[in-house]
Amino acid sequence: MEAGQDSKKKDILSNIVTKRYAEKHDSRTCHIHDLEYYNTTYNCLGISVKDMVGDRKRSFGNMMNALHRAIVELTNMQSGGIGFIHFDSDVAAYIEEENDEEIIEIFHEFFLDLNMSTRKGCENPYVTFNFGLATSKKGRRASFLMLEAYERGDGRGNPFIFPNMVFKIKTGINQEEDTENHDLYMKALDVTAKRMVPTYFNCDSKANALFPADTIGIMGCRSRVVTNVNGREGSLNRGNVACVTLNLVQMAYQSEGDLDRFYIILDENLADARGVLLHRFQTLCEQGIFEEYYGKGYYLGAESCDAREMLKNGTLSIGFIGLWDAMAVLKGRTIDSASIIKEYYEEAIAIIRHMREYTDKITEEDHLNFSLLATAAEGVTGSFAQYDSAHQGKDFEVCKKGYYTNSFHVPVNMDVSYQEKIALEGEFHSLCNGGSITYVEFCEMPGRNVEAVQEIIEYACKMDCNYIGINFPMDHCTDCGYMGRIVGKCPCCQSAAIRRLRRVSGYLAEEDKFTAGKRKELKDRRFHMAANSMGVGRYDG
Numbered sequence: 001m002e003a004g005q006d007s008k009k010k011d012i013l014s015n016i017v018t019k020r021y022a023e024k025h026d027s028r029t030c031h032i033h034d035l036e037y038y039n040t041t042y043n044c045l046g047i048s049v050k051d052m053v054g055d056r057k058r059s060f061g062n063m064m065n066a067l068h069r070a071i072v073e074l075t076n077m078q079s080g081g082i083g084f085i086h087f088d089s090d091v092a093a094y095i096e097e098e099n100d101e102e103i104i105e106i107f108h109e110f111f112l113d114l115n116m117s118t119r120k121g122c123e124n125p126y127v128t129f130n131f132g133l134a135t136s137k138k139g140r141r142a143s144f145l146m147l148e149a150y151e152r153g154d155g156r157g158n159p160f161i162f163p164n165m166v167f168k169i170k171t172g173i174n175q176e177e178d179t180e181n182h183d184l185y186m187k188a189l190d191v192t193a194k195r196m197v198p199t200y201f202n203c204d205s206k207a208n209a210l211f212p213a214d215t216i217g218i219m220g221c222r223s224r225v226v227t228n229v230n231g232r233e234g235s236l237n238r239g240n241v242a243c244v245t246l247n248l249v250q251m252a253y254q255s256e257g258d259l260d261r262f263y264i265i266l267d268e269n270l271a272d273a274r275g276v277l278l279h280r281f282q283t284l285c286e287q288g289i290f291e292e293y294y295g296k297g298y299y300l301g302a303e304s305c306d307a308r309e310m311l312k313n314g315t316l317s318i319g320f321i322g323l324w325d326a327m328a329v330l331k332g333r334t335i336d337s338a339s340i341i342k343e344y345y346e347e348a349i350a351i352i353r354h355m356r357e358y359t360d361k362i363t364e365e366d367h368l369n370f371s372l373l374a375t376a377a378e379g380v381t382g383s384f385a386q387y388d389s390a391h392q393g394k395d396f397e398v399c400k401k402g403y404y405t406n407s408f409h410v411p412v413n414m415d416v417s418y419q420e421k422i423a424l425e426g427e428f429h430s431l432c433n434g435g436s437i438t439y440v441e442f443c444e445m446p447g448r449n450v451e452a453v454q455e456i457i458e459y460a461c462k463m464d465c466n467y468i469g470i471n472f473p474m475d476h477c478t479d480c481g482y483m484g485r486i487v488g489k490c491p492c493c494q495s496a497a498i499r500r501l502r503r504v505s506g507y508l509a510e511e512d513k514f515t516a517g518k519r520k521e522l523k524d525r526r527f528h529m530a531a532n533s534m535g536v537g538r539y540d541g
Contacts, residue, residue: 009035016283021276030273030377031245031380038280039287040313042219044080045239046243050091051298053267054209061106063094068110071125072118077292081126083219085235087129092138094106100145107149114162122128124162130201130217133186134167136182145535150193157481159474159501161508165198165370166218169461193446196503199469202461207430213408219375221506222467224435229367230312237300242280242356243317245375247384249404252329259330270318270358277316284311316368317434318359321384322404323348324411329396335411337422349427352408356431371434376406378504381406382517401524403517407436413524418456421528426463442472443527444485474501
């Protein structure tokens with residue numbers, strides 16, 4: 001499978017992508033994501049259940065079966081994730097006389113199906129459910145029972161990797177104790193403390209509060225699609241068409257410590273990022289395979305049966321990696337504390353603001369929805385560093401460690417409290433309108449200490465983070481079922497059959513499937529709090 005994809009990528013770089021942009025990709029300066037789909041399809045899509053199963057009356061179980069079939073079909077038509085923007089309200093319409101256990105079992109079977117390799121024959125469908133705002137009796141019931149099914153795991157207690165579930169936090173609906181869905185919020189926090197899922201979407205952040213909460217959400221691992229210069233705004237029936245990632249660290253090497261020179265190089269590469277995205281957009285308009293979309297009407301503008309009229313409603317994202325690694329190179333010093341970050345904070349913010357201003361400018365000029373993405377970088381964090389080590393960065397500490405840190409995240413090996421990490425990253429979220437995440441690392445599963453999770457999520461909301469996740473080691477003995485942090489063999493049965501789940505970008509994944517760069521990063525990650533006698537609850541800050 002990988003050999004075939006590599007061959008196709010080489011063919012696309014040689015015969016379709018403009019030579020200049022192909023060279024930028026090969027030199028790890030401007031990485032073209034999902035290259036094998038360059039001339040066939042877009043990346044991700046926000047959608048509703050009704051879009052996929054229709055509105056005819058059917059039982060809840062029948063609807064969920066139909067939904068799974070539709071998800072399998074769609075995930076093989078596009079290159080990235082599927083985001084259900086208001087999943088709780090969607091499925092509530094199909095609940096009738098089923099009792100709680102029946103609904104839990106239907107969700108359970110649905111989750112089992114989603115964790116089968118039905119995407120390209122070797123992967124699970126990348127599916128995200130946004131929920132938490134439905135206040136109807138059926139909507140609330142659907143959310144509670146879905147969380148219950150997810151918490152139980154599969155028949156042997158194994159955690160589900162998919163779906164990614166995103167709880168939408170909104171004042172007046174679920175955040176305050178006297179609001180209608182506060183109990184649902186607490187249930188979500190309880191499940192997070194055991195399963196790392198749900199993650200949390202802050203509907204009240206500076207960037208999100210401008211839009212109705214039920215029209216926006218996450219698709220994929222962090223993609224955010226909201227504004228639209230060509231039509232209806234919001235996340236529904238729209239998605240990211242394509243994205244590239246710029247290697248800020250490489251630009252810093254080339255700048256030799258000169259910030260003015262860095263900006264000149266950055267502007268050159270921003271122009272190339274614009275160029276390759278426009279070329280890909282045009283290529284998709286001419287060669288893309290979208291006949292099935294036209295018939296189903298999943299995408300805004302699909303009724304026109306014209307690829308350009310459809311795709312113009314999506315986004316073209318310029319991503320970036322290694323902000324603080326780049327600052328370390330520019331300043332010629334190791335950035336290993338919050339106090340050093342604060343010295344250069346305004347300069348770092350200015351770089352990202354400059355990039356955002358550029359995407360805003362070209363959105364007006366090209367009348368297409370360019371956005372700035374805080375790249376997840378699962379596939380390039382190691383390959384960028386490996387390439388740079390062989391060519392120009394080998395003498396720099398940020399390159400020797402074997403990976404670059406995601407987007408604007410503080411260095412993963414830096415000792416900071418959770419308050420410091422969140423405060424240092426919060427301001428970047430509103431600049432990254434194409435998507436972003438801030439996560440906090442626990443040293444072990446919080447379990448019953450839900451208050452620790454709640455405190456962090458709410459502090460992140462206060463610091464204007466759009467999207468927040470909690471990470472902790474989630475190890476599971478597949479022989480006896482023991483769950484927790486397992487060093488070596490299972491402490492209960494001494495089995496070596498341990499399944500180790502971690503969050504690599506925005507999704508959960510098995511540790512042994514991480515890329516080489518992410519495995520190196522994982523070993524360097526520091527925890528952002530200290531344990532006390534209650535488990536996890538006392539923070540370094």
